[in-house]
Every structure is written in structure tokens, then in C-alpha cells.
């Protein structure tokens with residue numbers, strides 16, 4: 001399952017891990033206590049990060065990945081070259097279903113998605129591993145219209 005070496009070099013992984021650690025330290029998770037950090041590299045090589053932001057009205061909370069994507073778009077980035085999600089759990093923590101679709105908007109099937117723990121261990125998947133046969137922007141391109 002770990003294809004990181006083929007998908008992402010050590011320097012990029014270290015950069016993503018550092019950014020996600022810093023972001024995770026700012027998580028607002030008073031209800032679950034489950035702090036998450038996410039980071040991504042855009043097409044310019046810029047790094048953007050986000051943390052989860054819970055809300056007393058639970059469904060209004062935001063995922064760390066959504067925050068990182070918002071930061072990328074705000075800075076002018078439009079392609080996710082690699083994304084990392086960092087959390088502490090006995091099981092690897094992967095993006096939720098909603099975030100997988102949010103990532104899909106800006107990423108390709110072979111975009112590396114790294115699942116990492118605070119101790120630095122990680123697993124690397126691709127977006128297609130997490131969201132096979134996905135729906136994306138290409139489906140809305142103008143073609144034969146009724």
C-alpha cells in the first residue's frame with residue numbers, strides 16, 4: 001500500500017508534514033478532541049495548510065482538508081500536486097467522503113494523498129484509491145447537449 005517513494009520525494013513529504021503539524025496545533029476541536037492538520041502542494045510548489053474547525057452546531061464544522069483547499073484557492077492555486085492529512089489514531093486517518101470530492105475538484109486520479117501520524121509515519125495512496133470512478137470537472141465540459 002505504501003507507494004510514497006514513487007509518488008512523492010522526501011523533501012516534499014517533509015515539507016507537507018511540517019506544515020500539517022503546525023496547522024494541527026491550531027485545530028479548534030473542543031468537542032471531539034480530535035485535532036487534524038492537512039497540507040497540500042499546489043502547481044506552483046506553494047504549500048497551503050488547514051486545520052479542523054469544530055462548531056457547537058456540529059454539522060457546521062470544517063475539515064482540515066477544506067481549510068487547506070480554501071487557502072490554496074485564495075492564494076491563486078488551482079491544482080493539488082500532493083496532499084497530506086495528519087491525525088493521531090490507531091487506524092490511518094483518511095479524508096472523509098466530502099473532502100475526497102473537494103480534493104477531486106483540484107486533483108487527478110494519480111495525485112498522492114498521504115495519511116500521516118504525528119510520529120512521522122505515513123502511508124501514501126492516490127486520489128483514485130480513495131475515490132474511484134469519481135465525478136469531476138471533466139464531466140461538465142460542454143459536449144453533446146440536449
Ligand SMILES: [Zn+2]
Pocket residue numbers: 063064065066095096097098099100
Ligand atoms: Zn472532510
